[in-house]
Each structure stands twice: as structure tokens, then as C-alpha cells.
Amino acid sequence: MLTPRGAERLEYLRGLRYGDVVTGVVVKIADFGVTFVELGGVDAMMNIPEVSWRPLDSPADVLREGEERAFTVLSVEIAEDGDGRDRISLSLKDLHPDPMREFARDGLGRTLRGTVTKEVPFGVFVAVADGVEGLLHHDVLGGLRPAVGDGIEVTVTGVNVVNRQVRLAPARPTGS
Template sequence: MGRDTAAGDTAFEAARSLLVARGADTLEHPGGTLLAHLDRVEARLAAWGARDALRLAGLCHAFYGTDGFARNLLPLERREELAAAIGAEAEELVYLYASCDRDFSYAGLREEDGPFRDRFTSAVRTPTLRRRADFAELTAANELDLAAENPEARARWGGPLLRLFTRWRPLLSEAAFADAREILTLRGAEREAFLDGLERGDVRVGVVSHIASFHVTFVELGGVEGMMNIPEVSWRFYDLPGEIIAEGQELVFEVLDVDRSRDRISLSLKALEPDPLAAFARGGFGGVRTGRVTRTVPSGIFLLLADGVEAYVHHDDLDGRSPRAGDELNFEVRGVNRVTRRVRITLCRPPENPARPTPAPC
């Protein structure tokens, strides 16, 4: 996207003149000088199609220092000097970026009501969607330049950054997220080293990157993507993974397998949850209990006995009843097999008087 007007050209020239006057061309920074870094950030934003105000903010984002770069080029008392050079909107973006308390603000940035704390004033506010998207885009441009120019920084922070940008994906342009994947995804020897350090039973933090139409969930582990099949999402009963998890959600997973021949990492959320069948087996015998019909099939029904525990009842054992999904039935437990994960139950006989409040005998 080209600059909007001749006034825009003047703003870029004024910004660079002010940067030079404040010594940005002499300050050391990964990849050369601070000014060289700022020029690259602005160029990256331009390549992503950013509007002029955001590009100017990218060029000037270090003026007030940041949560990760303490040196400032102008004190906050002189904000009007920068605003006069680049315009009010661009200067407000520079302040937003500089003022961010990252530890506090990053986690909720993608949320509509996510709080944002000003590290200069300690005030907490909720930026608009437009401002949060601008902030995310500027953050990505800055961090990706650092990763591209500094291999040590990329090796240390690349994984957490890719997880962060995967969480922020709804805020980022397609070009920005594609750039993040290109720069931060591990390949070759780096990928092999990651896989060498991963084994069955490991517990890792990951971000749900994509719930595919064929119901496989992809998880960004930090430069390497794993996958999780439907049965591994939860012990709870559900039709689609999206009922339990959401794209962009950061969760803790257990590694089920590292298949080097297929270059596949298999993950599970369910493996880290208590098995509800074990708890049910300990307390499920003795007495009448109530279950809810979750679905019907031509040969019978499935009855939810407890959260995460279901039993199949053949139509021959329904005593002529035709229950529908949502109906409640009384039952007694006859047996539990944890290997086959089968629960054998007996349904209570329907009451002779449906108006009776007491359960019918089994």
C-alpha cells in the first residue's frame, strides 16, 4: 500500500529527521542501529499493507521506550513534538505501544473486554478492537524483525512468540500471521532437535491453531505443530471439538506419541484429566440413579449416567418404551469394565402411575 498523500511523505521525512536528531542512528541495536531496526519495522508493516498511521507508529515506536527496551528518545512530557511530526493518530499508537505492561496485558489482548494496563500511569482500560489490532500488528512487526536479525533471540523466544501470535491470530492480518509462521516455524536441524527433546508422556503448553473440518485439532507447540484427534479432547461427550475448545486457546497437553516416520506429534487433553469412569465405578453401585438420554439409534439409546460416563441400552431392554433425547430414566448399575469402558445397567420399570413422585422399583 502506498503512502496516502504528499502530507504522508512529509510525515515520514519529519519522523526520520527527528529520529536522527535524537540519536537513533547512533544507538546500537540487533541488525545495526536503532534507526535501521525502525526502518525495517516500517518496511515490514508496509509490505503487510498497513495504513500510513500504523507505518509511522512502527517507524517511531521506540520514542518513549517500551516494556522491553528501556532507552527512550523523548520524555513523555514532550509528546507534542512527536505528534507535530507524525500526526495525532500515529503518536497515540506509539504511546499505546510504549505504555503497555506486557505481563498484564498480553493474555487478554484478543478478548473484547481484555484489560490493558498503562505501565506509566498504572491505569487499566479496554482499547477498541481497532487499537488492539494495531497493537498486535506493530508487536508482530517489531518482534519478527528482532527474530530475523538475532538468531539467539529467535532461538530463545521464537517458540513463545509463535504461540502468542497464534493466540492473537484474529487480530493480525493474514500477511502478518503468514510472516510469523515463516520466520518462527522450526525447520531442518532445529526441528529435529525439538523432536529429539520430546517423548511420550511429556506435558507441554500449546495453542489451538486450527480445528479442521475433519475434526482433527492442530496445536502450535512453539515452532512445531502437533495434532489431536477427537477422542483425545475430553472425557465429556460432545459432537464437535469446538464445543470444548476454541482456536487461539492456550492449554496444557500430554504427548501421546512422537512418530518420526510420519513426522507427527500426537497430543491429548483428556490424558491430563481424571478418568470419570474410575470415580463412577467407586460410587456407582447400590441404589437407584437417574440418567439422561443423550441420543437414540435404531438399535437402542445412549444414557448419560454421570459427567463423562455413558451406557448403551438395547431396545430389547427398554420394556417397550421409546424414550427421546433429553428424557430421564432411572437405573441401577450391574457392572463396570474399565478396559472396555462399558457400564452394564438395568433400567427401572416404568411406574404404574406416572404421576407418582417416587421412583419406580428396579
């Protein structure tokens, strides 16, 4: 494929808008979490938080080099000096429903069985729905010390969609 140059490239870049859906080919998944995508001869990039609503270790968990996919345009920065260091930022997750918003509709107050996914100094994260994890803080655990992989019953005590946070408490008092 020929790479657009000069006025043709500039016209293409100026035509891109926030929210546009574009088709591109994944050309490189970098070790540091950035995915490079070729859009008809123009390079674009996508940071790991834009790949999926679900936590990922690497974009390679979802994407493969050489794969053609649809993306949304997040931003376009055109270099003033025309040196070709223009920047197009993309998102893949924007094309999919946000599981946190779906969970927020009826999650508050529910008692659920989840799986501990990560231990942190202040508690543990528990997967409570597909693509949704909540924090079970040490302050509410009492003597309970769940480990990664443990199943645990929790009650959803708070949901903040903007900050993407779910607060949890053990479903049963820690003494029972």
C-alpha cells in the same frame, strides 16, 4: 515466532517423550474433528477422542483457535527422510481425571436418575453421571420406549472400565 528447522527441529522432536506435558496454541480446528496445535514452531495434532472424556460433536465445544493450553504428548513420529512430515500426537483429556474410573468405584448396583442422550437401533444411551453414559438395551426395556431428553430411573447392572461401557436396566419393572 521462528520455526525451528534442521538440527534444531530434530533435536526438539527427539526430546519429546510419551507423557510429556507441553504448552501449545490451537491454530486450527478442522471440520473433520482434528485439532492442529503449534508447539513453539512445530506443528502437532489431536484427534477428537483425545479432547475430552465426555462425548463431543466438535473440538470447538471445548477449544478455541488462538487459545494456549497444556497438552500431553501421546506419540512422536519423525520422518526418516527429513522432509518435515513429522507427526506429534497430543491429548488434552489425559490432564483430567477419567469420570468412568470415578463412576466405577461406586456405580455398580446403584439406582440413578439419568437423561436419555441418544437413540440407537439396539437401545438408548443414558447420561448417568457427569461424563458417563450407559446403554439401556432394547432387550431390557420391554414396552418402554424413552426418547432423547427423557428422564429415566435406571439401575447400573455392569461397568467395564477398559471398554468404557456401562450396562443399565430400568429401575422399576416395565409393567409398573
